[in-house]
Amino acid sequence: MSGIVARLRRRPLTVGTSVLVLITAYVFYFVDQDVATSMCSNAWFYAVPLVLGALTGVVSERSGVVNIGIEGQMLTAAFASFFTAAATKSLVAGVAAGILAGVAMGVFLAWTTVTARMDQIIAGVVINIVATGITSFFYQSGAQLPANMPQWNIPVLSSIPLIGDTFFHTGPIALFALLVAPLLHFALFRTRWGLRTRAIGEYPSAADTAGINVNRMRFVNVVLAGILAGAGGTYLSMEATSSFSRGMSAGRGFLALAIMIFGAWRPLRAVAAAMFFGFANALASQLQGVVDIPQQFITLLPYVLTLVVLAAAAGRVRAPAAEGIPFIKGEG
Numbered sequence: 001m002s003g004i005v006a007r008l009r010r011r012p013l014t015v016g017t018s019v020l021v022l023i024t025a026y027v028f029y030f031v032d033q034d035v036a037t038s039m040c041s042n043a044w045f046y047a048v049p050l051v052l053g054a055l056t057g058v059v060s061e062r063s064g065v066v067n068i069g070i071e072g073q074m075l076t077a078a079f080a081s082f083f084t085a086a087a088t089k090s091l092v093a094g095v096a097a098g099i100l101a102g103v104a105m106g107v108f109l110a111w112t113t114v115t116a117r118m119d120q121i122i123a124g125v126v127i128n129i130v131a132t133g134i135t136s137f138f139y140q141s142g143a144q145l146p147a148n149m150p151q152w153n154i155p156v157l158s159s160i161p162l163i164g165d166t167f168f169h170t171g172p173i174a175l176f177a178l179l180v181a182p183l184l185h186f187a188l189f190r191t192r193w194g195l196r197t198r199a200i201g202e203y204p205s206a207a208d209t210a211g212i213n214v215n216r217m218r219f220v221n222v223v224l225a226g227i228l229a230g231a232g233g234t235y236l237s238m239e240a241t242s243s244f245s246r247g248m249s250a251g252r253g254f255l256a257l258a259i260m261i262f263g264a265w266r267p268l269r270a271v272a273a274a275m276f277f278g279f280a281n282a283l284a285s286q287l288q289g290v291v292d293i294p295q296q297f298i299t300l301l302p303y304v305l306t307l308v309v310l311a312a313a314a315g316r317v318r319a320p321a322a323e324g325i326p327f328i329k330g331e332g
Contacts, residue, residue, distance in 0.1 A: 029162045039286055040166040043278030044174065045240065049074065049249075050277060051177045052232030053256025054263065054270040055184055059225035062188065062265055063218045064201040064322040065113050066120040069127030070229055071253025073105040077233025079135040082244040086143040094145070095173075095234055102230020103223060105131070110222035114215050117326040128253075136246050149173070149239040173235040180228070185267040197221060201320035204327045214327045232256075251303070258306040264317040273309070280305055 029036035053070045060067035080101035085094025105127055112118040112126075152175060154168040167178055188194035196217060199207040204214045232252075237244045259277065263270030284298045 025162060035286070037162060037165050039279070039282045040162060042282035042285060043275060044166050044170070045278070046281045047271075047274040047278035048174045048177045048240070049232040049235050049252050050256050050259055050274040051181060051271050052228045052235065053253050054259040054274060055181060055267055056225045056229040056232070057257055057260040058184070058188075058263075058265055058267055058270060059197075059228070060109075060222050061260070061323050062197050062201045062320055063221040064204060064214075064320060064325065064327070065109070065218055065222050066124065066324045067109060067222070067225065068121060068124035068257060069105065069109055069131075069253075070124075070232075070256050071249050071251065072124075072127035072129070072131030073102050073226060073229035074233035074236065074253050075135055075247070075249040076105055076131045077101040077230040078237035078244060078248055079138070079233075081230075081234040082145070082237035083138075083140070083143055085145050085238060089146040091145070091147060091149060091238065094238055098234030098238070099227055099230040102228070102233060103226040105229065106223040106226020109226075110219040113326070114219045114222065117328075120324050132247065139244070139246055143244070145238065145242050148242055171235075171239040173231055173239045176231060177235075181267045181271045188267065198320075200327075201322055204322050204325075208327070208329060214329075218327070229253075255302055255306055258310055261317060261319075262309045262312075265320065277302055277305060 025036065025040060028039075053074060056070050056073070057067055077098040081094045081098025084097035085091055088094070109123055109127060112123040113120045149171045151169065151171055154164075154175070158164040158168040160168070168175075170178075188197065196207065196212050199210070200212060200214045200217055208214050233249065236248055236252075241248070255277065256274075259270055259273040262273040280301060281298070284301050288295075288298060
C-alpha cells in the first residue's frame with residue numbers, strides 16, 4: 001500500500017487531472033444525463049482506434065523501432081476484415097482477417113527495419129503508400145457485412161451510471177481496447193518481458209551483453225504490435241461503421257503517434273490522451289447542433305489539437321534512447 005501511495009505522490013498532476021475530469025463528467029451527468037452519456041459514449045467511440053494505434057506505437061517504439069506505418073496497418077486491416085466478412089458471411093472470419101492483415105504488415109515492418117536494417121521512417125512510409133494503393137485498387141462498392149457486430153452488456157459494470165453506458169455497453173473490439181491497455185501497462189513495467197523490451201529500446205548493447213537477443217525480440221514485438229493495429233482497423237470497418245470506404249483511417253494512425261508521444265510512451269497515459277481527443281471531437285459534434293459550425297472545422301479539430309499537443313509535449317517527454325537506431329551486434 002505504501003508503494004502505491006508513493007507512486008501517486010510522484011504523479012500528482014496526472015492523478016489530479018483524472019479526478020477532476022471524472023468529477024466534471026458526473027456533474028454534467030446529473031445536470032443532463034442524456035447529453036453527458038451521449039458525449040462520453042461518442043468520446044470513447046472516437047478514441048478506440050486511437051488507443052489501439054497508440055498502443056501499437058508504444059510496443060514498437062519501446063522496442064527501438066519507429067512505426068509511422070500505423071495508418072497503413074489500420075487501413076489494410078479495415079479493408080481485409082470488411083471484405084473477408086462480406087465474402088465469407090462470417091464476422092469471426094472478418095475479425096481474424098483484419099488481425100492477420102495487421103500482423104502481416106507488422107512482419108513487413110519488422111523484416112525491413114530489423115532484419116534488412118532499412119531506414120525506419122522510409123519503411124513506414126512504404127507501408128502507408130502500399131496500403132492506400134492496394135485498398136483503393138481492390139475496393140468494390142456494394143459489399144455488406146452479414147450482420148452488425150454484437151453489443152455486449154457486462155454484468156454489474158454496465159449498470160454503473162455514465163461509466164457503464166460508456167465503456168461496458170459496447171462491442172467486443174472496444175472492450176478489448178479497454179482491457180488491453182492496463183494489461184500492457186502491467187506487462188511493460190512489471191514483467192520480465194517488459195523489462196527486456198525497455199532495455200532493448202534504451203540500451204540495446206547492454207541488453208545484448210546480458211544475453212538478450214535484441215534483434216529477435218525487436219522483430220517479435222513489432223509483429224505483436226501488429227495485432228493491436230489490426231484490431232484498430234477492424235474496429236473502424238466492422239464495429240464503428242459496418243462499411244468500408246477509401247482512406248477510411250483518415251489520419252488516425254498519425255493522430256495515434258501524437259497521442260503516444262503526449263502519453264510519454266506509457267499505455268495508460270496514452271489512453272487518457274486518446275480520451276482527450278475523443279472528448280474534443282464529441283464536444284465539437286455536440287456544439288454543431290447548437291451553434292452553426294461548418295463540418296470542415298469539426299474535421300479539422302483533431303489535427304489542430306495534434307499540433308497543440310505536440311507543441312506542449314516538446315521538451316517535456318523523452319523518446320526511448322535507441323529508437324530508430326538499427327542494432328548491429330558488436331557495435332555501439
